[in-house]
Amino acid sequence: MSPLAGTDFNSEVYHLRLLLCNRTDVTGFAEIKTVEGHIHPTLKSACAALNLVENEEEMSLLMDNLVLEQFPSTMRKTFAMLLANVNPINPRGLWDNYRRNLSKDYLHEIEDDDDLAYQLALRDIEEILREFGKTLSDYLLPELDDNVLGRRNFEPDQGDVILNPAEADNVIRGLNIDQRRFFGDVMGAVSHENGKKFFFLTGAGGTGKTFTYNALIDYLRSRGRKAVDAAYTGVAANLLKGTLTSHRAFGLPFEDEGLGLHVLDRFLRDVMRKEEPFGSKIIILGGDFHQILPVVPGGSRADIVDAEVTSSSLWPLFEKYTLTINQRALEDLEYAEWLLKVGDGTANENDSTRIHLKKDMVVDGIHKLINHCFGKDIDKEDAHDAAILCQTNDSASFEIRLCFKMVSASHSKDELADFLRTFPQIKEDTITALQG
Numbered sequence: 001m002s003p004l005a006g007t008d009f010n011s012e013v014y015h016l017r018l019l020l021c022n023r024t025d026v027t028g029f030a031e032i033k034t035v036e037g038h039i040h041p042t043l044k045s046a047c048a049a050l051n052l053v054e055n056e057e058e059m060s061l062l063m064d065n066l067v068l069e070q071f072p073s074t075m076r077k078t079f080a081m082l083l084a085n086v087n088p089i090n091p092r093g094l095w096d097n098y099r100r101n102l103s104k105d106y107l108h109e110i111e112d113d114d115d116l117a118y119q120l121a122l123r124d125i126e127e128i129l130r131e132f133g134k135t136l137s138d139y140l141l142p143e144l145d146d147n148v149l150g151r152r153n154f155e156p157d158q159g160d161v162i163l164n165p166a167e168a169d170n171v172i173r174g175l176n177i178d179q180r181r182f183f184g185d186v187m188g189a190v191s192h193e194n195g196k197k198f199f200f201l202t203g204a205g206g207t208g209k210t211f212t213y214n215a216l217i218d219y220l221r222s223r224g225r226k227a228v229d230a231a232y233t234g235v236a237a238n239l240l241k242g243t244l245t246s247h248r249a250f251g252l253p254f255e256d257e258g259l260g261l262h263v264l265d266r267f268l269r270d271v272m273r274k275e276e277p278f279g280s281k282i283i284i285l286g287g288d289f290h291q292i293l294p295v296v297p298g299g300s301r302a303d304i305v306d307a308e309v310t311s312s313s314l315w316p317l318f319e320k321y322t323l324t325i326n327q328r329a330l331e332d333l334e335y336a337e338w339l340l341k342v343g344d345g346t347a348n349e350n351d352s353t354r355i356h357l358k359k360d361m362v363v364d365g366i367h368k369l370i371n372h373c374f375g376k377d378i379d380k381e382d383a384h385d386a387a388i389l390c391q392t393n394d395s396a397s398f399e400i401r402l403c404f405k406m407v408s409a410s411h412s413k414d415e416l417a418d419f420l421r422t423f424p425q426i427k428e429d430t431i432t433a434l435q436g
């Protein structure tokens with residue numbers, strides 16, 4: 001780590017860099033600190049006066065929310081994107097205050113070496129920063145230390161492996177005709193060959209929407225292009241204030257897709273400093289209206305329809321593409337046909353809202369369901385990969401308690417507690433309560 005990292009001197013270097021990147025109207029050092037006739041005592045306050053940095057309090061509020069809403073790995077990704085796009089006024093201070101949250105999974109896994117856990121978290125953050133052409137030192141964050149990282153062999157997060165161009169070409173060759181048409185038009189937009197910029201990809205479950213986005217992202221990244229993928233069910237944008245504090249747009253508010261689109265539009269206009277829809281960036285949305293509606297707590301049918309992305313005034317800008325070849329059907333035709341019927345409303349029992357499930361889809365009773373998913377004593381090797389979706393929080397907590405009872409019949413309390421601690425999202429006090 002640089003001996004000056006985090007000092008006032010470094011902070012001024014950071015803010016000087018920001019000013020130099022953003023002010024083309026100045027020729028001297030005194031001038032660069034002058035904003036509207038007022039000479040600022042520090043470069044930092046000059047940056048603040050020019051709105052080049054985000055206010056410390058709001059950034060902390062945002063980080064507090066991330067702590068509540070995101071797993072550490074997602075939080076690291078969001079943090080890196082914030083650094084790259086929003087210029088927090090004191091990035092080093094944010095790291096110092098939130099490093100335990102940003103490293104929580106590693107701290108848990110490596111109980112006796114906090115420094116290594118922090119280094120691993122920083123390594124993930126730098127990985128994402130590099131996609132934006134930045135490094136940790138651009139934000140005065142502690143630098144990577146090979147001596148510390150070498151203490152144990154932890155592979156970097158494999159989530160974002162970048163394919164080489166030949167591998168990515170292979171994936172593209174596997175696209176079916178519908179998928180190829182979409183891919184071709186998006187690539188036309190990337191190389192400015194057509195006037196299109198905004199795309200919406202739809203298709204029934206199993207037609208390969210996700211497969212197509214992934215192929216596109218792989219292809220772009222293999223060519224050194226930047227592609228950011230974000231799920232709609234991201235962080236809520238309810239902290240959004242004014243016109244510049246749009247950090248929340250990294251995840252669109254899932255309770256209102258239409259609003260989410262506007263948040264993204266405003267955010268990209270701000271970041272790109274271009275008063276054109278979405279700051280003139282290429283946007284791809286995707287989804288299937290047969291599937292889940294937006295969630296509006298306590299909302300009426302009309303509120304839910306209003307919250308749909310199709311109700312947004314930006315919606316007409318989007319070019320619509322429909323995938324029709326059901327790839328999943330090639331694996332299980334019967335199931336795919338049934339799923340389509342559910343989406344179309346034709347799987348319902350005579351004139352009712354009840355859907356008839358086929359026999360092999362039903363597991364009778366919660367005990368059998370738990371056995372089926374996790375094994376008899378919750379002992380399946382891949383129990384971590386299984387999940388039971390519950391309709392309500394009440395039924396979820398009932399099922400968790402039941403699972404716990406089933407496991408406790410064949411394991412000691414300590415074994416159980418250790419097992420539960422392997423899930424970073426389960427809090428220590430929950431484990432203690434379950435044990436008691």
Ligand SMILES: Nc1ncnc2c1ncn2[C@@H]1O[C@H](COP(=O)(O)OP(=O)(O)OP(=O)(O)O)[C@@H](O)[C@H]1O
Pocket residue numbers: 174175176179203204205206207208209210211212288327328
């Ligand atoms: N061109 C393709 N070649 C080979 N397999 C494909 C292709 N397109 C999709 N698949 C496979 O078909 C299955 C369904 O694809 P995918 O999950 O992308 O569909 P989807 O439209 O996103 O479905 P859902 O809406 O249910 O999430 C996956 O197993 C995927 O790997």
